[in-house]
Amino acid sequence: MTTRHLRAGRLGRLRAVVLRLVAGAAIGAVLGAAAQAAVPALAAGGASPSTGSAVTVSGRGEFAGMKFTVSQTKNLTNQAVQVTWTGGTPTTFAGSSFNTDFVQIMQCWGDDDGTVPGNPGPSRTQCQYGASPTTNRTAWPGNGRDDTRVVTYSPGPAHYGQDDTYGNGARGGQGEVPFKSVDGTLITSSTQNNPLFNYNTTNEIDFGRTSADGTGNEYFEVQTSNEAPHLGCGAPVTRNGVTTPRSCWLVIVPQGHLDLDGQPYADPTQVNAGSPVSSTNWKNRIAVKLGFNPIGINCALGSAERETIGSELVSDAMSSWQASLCSSGTVYGYTELGEPDARQRLISDGESGLTFTTRALGSDEGTFAPSDKTTYAPVAVSGVVIGFNIERNPKTTAPDSIKQLAGTKVQSINLTPRLVAKLLTESYRNSPWGAVVTKFTGGTGVLTAAKGYEWALRNPAGLITDPEFVKYNPEFADLTVTENPSTDTDLITALGHSDSAHQLWTWIESDKDARKFLAGSPDEWGMQVNPYYSTNADINPLGLSFDPLRDDYPKSDPWCTVPSGSGATEKQCMTDFHPYVDDMHAGALSSRRGDTLWKASWDPLGNPPGWKSTGPQLVGQRFMLTVTDAASASRFGLQTAKLRNASGTFAAPTAAALTAAAATASGTGGVRTVSPDTKKAKSAYPLTEVVYAAARPAKLPAAARNDYAKLLRYAANTGQISGSNPGQLPIGYAPLSETLRAQARDAATTLVDWKTAPPSSSGGGSDEGSGSTPSQTPDAAALPSISPSSTPSPSASVTFGGGTAVALTLTGTTPADPSTDLRYAVPVGAALGLLAALGAPFTGGLRRLPIRLPLNLPGGRSVTALPRFTLPAGLRRPRLPRRGKADRTPPG
Incomplete structure (x- = not known):
């Protein structure tokens, strides 16, 4: 283990101590605050399959x-x-x-x-x-x-x-x-x-x-x-x-x-x-x-309901499967919850049901796998992607061949781990908006930086002017973008902790160039990391090393400003320039709409007055980037970046690339994960994840085990047929291999056959051979008999023509391209203000983020304390069986 990691470990323990102090005071301040439950859309079902809808x-x-x-x-x-259209006049x-x-x-x-x-x-x-x-229609093209x-x-x-x-x-x-x-x-x-x-x-x-x-x-x-x-x-x-x-x-x-x-x-x-x-x-x-899938409850009233929770990666698949599973007599509810929190819930309460995760119980810092058996059933292969919605805006000096493409959509971009690290660490000059301004002296403009932001003077304004980006995406040498914090410096990310964030940071940390950049070494063109994100404590203003082995997207830079002439009475800070979204689905939707959510306009008449979003970007000039999942990107027609894998190949998240990566997965105890630094498959997409349904059979009654077995058997068979009809595997997933399907069927059999007697003390956590000796339960005969030979073989080809065009976005190509959350009012007294001031520097390294606590600090600054605290089940937003996502208001 390196000295840096040892030091990070010691600082992590110190951070945890301070965090508990802050969290204790903060949680006390919010106890009794109103918790709001949003009822999401319900499951779809009953629609006739389409054989061709284009x-x-x-x-x-x-x-x-x-x-x-x-x-x-x-x-x-x-x-x-x-x-799309043809035969038009330009x-x-x-x-x-x-x-x-x-x-x-x-x-x-x-x-x-x-x-x-x-x-x-x-x-x-x-x-x-x-x-x-x-208002503000000066540049509007209407x-x-x-x-x-x-x-x-x-x-x-x-x-x-x-x-x-x-x-x-x-x-x-x-x-x-x-x-x-x-x-x-x-x-x-x-x-x-x-x-x-x-x-x-x-x-x-x-x-x-x-x-x-x-x-x-x-x-x-x-x-x-x-x-x-x-x-x-x-x-x-x-x-x-x-x-x-x-x-x-x-x-x-x-x-x-x-x-x-x-x-x-x-x-x-x-x-x-x-x-x-x-x-x-x-x-x-x-x-x-x-024609639409039904909106509302489509399962028979009075049906039994079984809860499932966990990974957002399985959200679209569950939304589809729920429709067909109604015929089983059981309604399968689904609540989206960050995998780390979902695992903790399953560890502490095995009776909570089926949990979707990409990592085994006990894999999170400070947690341990339970002593009784945990079954793991693979249900989906997907991955985190960088989705984008970019339209060409040629420079005045661009050749006519480029100018003719003005307003058309960029079909493909290539990203390296270091480029993504630059975006996530707010390292471009325009990211801390207002920290670097142009001052004119004698008619000559000179860039001037605020104290502590001199590092930004040497950095490109944004991604599009970064020589590293242009090296791998040469067409951008002739394109330009509106300079502000919501275009090519912004990578929209979701609030909270997730295995997808962990996979993304692991990919970044596995790359030598990205590691050196985070440690403070400039790239070949002189660009430096924002010091607040440096893994080198000697240059980090917080005196701590930023920990890149994490599962969230922190806003570590404390920059705040009141823009001159705005009339504002409150500062703009990094979460105003780069707001979070609730989840990856919301990020994809905002990117499709061209809505950066940047709070750029001061509203003095608001109640209370505050910064608000000005709405979507101008048509023909959109530049949107978001961290989302492959299914959401496909659903909203986003293009997806090709990411450089450990073999040096820029791979798109196609079904073939996801499958190639899944084949390299390794691990023990029934859970295999894809390592982003593997070189076993040159075509592998590096951010691939295999989603497992985890359950603790000894904690479940026989009826629940049988119901969950039905879900697993469906997911491992008919649920792996790709398509956009209810019950099928949505575009954005790769069908499970036969090996993974067999494991899922075995897990279903284990649930059905599990003895109701307590497991033996020798059971080994997630070991597939641990627990009690299985035996047939009385109600197992009620399960439908499904065998691989009696169901269609999984296929990555969609089964109706309408899905082909949207599916192509996952390859990074465009067919027609010519070339509610909770708000807490926290009264901060002197003691709490002191604790917040002590804890503020550590917020960049927190491991849990289910609630956000805005804290006002001395000197007019404010930070968001992110306590290591999981909301009780009764306060979490439930997710009932549904076809779409719940309406969500991005935090901010």
Whole structure:
């Protein structure tokens, strides 16, 4: 063991002592605080399997030569679908605003309104559209009508956008197309910022660019009744005694370059496009019907319920499997919980049920495996990924071939462990926003750093200007990005502790270049680590060595500032510049929406006043990076970075790469983990994880063991067939190998056959041979008989055509690319303030993060104490059987 690790160990023990002092006081301050339970969406089920749901439709009139394809139209949930088109005319601009020949997309509810017999579709009053920004529109590429519901009235034919129904009845009069909610609520004015949907929640695409070759490509976020209750998509509807999920529509409105008289616009230098819901544009709309998985309880009432908890990596798989498992007579609840906390719960309370984990009980610092037997059943192979949503923004000096790609999506990026370390350690110059500013003297700008941030002067502003990044991603030499803390310096991460974070940091620590960088050695171009994250205590301002062998994403840098001219009375700190999200799913969704969550705007009228997010990035200039899981990235259509493995290969998280990595897994006691530094498979994806369902059979009654055995047998057989239909293995997972499936079936048999007598004292924790001698239980005969030969073989190929386009995002390619949480008010007295001041420097190394405690310190600073404390079961948010994620408010 190295001196550094010995020193880290001693400091870790000291940190733990101080932590307990802080945690004791802090926990006392929050006892009695209101705990809030959010009821998530329930499991889907009952939908008929789809054998092919991609739909291609043609345009009409001016757009008759265009064809539009929607990648998936059935069995939908809250997810992204890909909309591509061909045969278009390249988009033109008037200045920076979209002028002619672009595409607008929206989601609508309702029956066919009968206006276009050849292409049934909804009424324009029932479409979620028009929620563009109401302020700060200087750089926004819309004209105030093409991105709103504002329409113009003109009795003559030569005015584009005329609307004699809703345009205020005089020549040139402007009105608004009302919005009618599924519950009958009617909004007739101020539709741009209405109570039902706004700029931060709408899924509309105002500006879909058509490239020079006439093609276009957008990912559209489909919303269910959970995300958009006013649309009601997927909610149960009963007609003629039959209850089915409410269908909805995806509506595409192409904007052209011809006026109503069929001639080009008289003045092409002016923005001419009108609202897509004006009658003249609506006549060209193309509607595609969307079928949803049911929203709500779909298992029979009165069914027994069995709890499962743990790894987010299995979340999408469980959401799918729950639908098919209803027929077993058992409802399988699922609560997402960080694996370290889930393991601790199983250790302390073996009666809690089935726990999903990627590591064995007792693998966490300070914990021990229980003496009785633990069964481990492999259920899924997935991994943590760096998902991204990046659009090309060429430099003015870029060649014309690059400029023609402006606004199109980057299809692939390569990342090394050191590059990811730079992002996670806030080491780019713009990350501590405001610590380095440009001061002008005699007309010359000079970078000036705040005290203690001189190190940042030598560092690139962000990822896109980092020579190491450009070395592996040369196309970025001709691209630029808006400089602020929410673009290429930000890697969105989830709050809390997880095995995925542990795997990511282990990958970083396994790389020699990354280790040297964290220790304080500059890279080949002179960039240095943010000293607050240095593993070298001699250069770390806290006097401690940062511990990279961790399972969270700390915000260790204490930088705070009040931007000049903001009028703010509170400082902005690192969690304002780089907010956490609740989980990896939320990170993927924010990245799809282009919403960095950066609290950039001071709201003096808030209650209380505070910093707030300004909403999504500008279309065509998005630069989003997030740590998420492969299934969430696929679900929301994110591209995924290729990561350099120990063999020097940049590998994408394809099913083949996940499978290759899983084959290298090693370990004892029934749990095998993938080592990111393995060189056994050159094609292996380094952040692959195998998820196990762990249970302590001696602590479970026979009925529970039988129910969990049903789940394991399903997961090991039919549940390994890849596809997007309910009951299948979602895209983003690799099917289990036969060896892993066999282990899962053996674990199910162990649960069924377990004797009810206490296990022998010689049982060896997680040893597969420990515990009591199995024997047949009376109710085992009730289990369905499933054998490998009686079920389809697992396959990584999706079983319906609609999933192919989204699946390709996992390879890092784009088919059409041309080249609630809890808030605690903590009164901090003098004693607690002292303890907080003592404990603040240690927050970067904490091992548990289920609650956050904002503490005000002397001198106007504030930090977040993160006590080693696990919420009691009664205070945790339950997760009932559900199809989607629970609504979550990112911390901040």
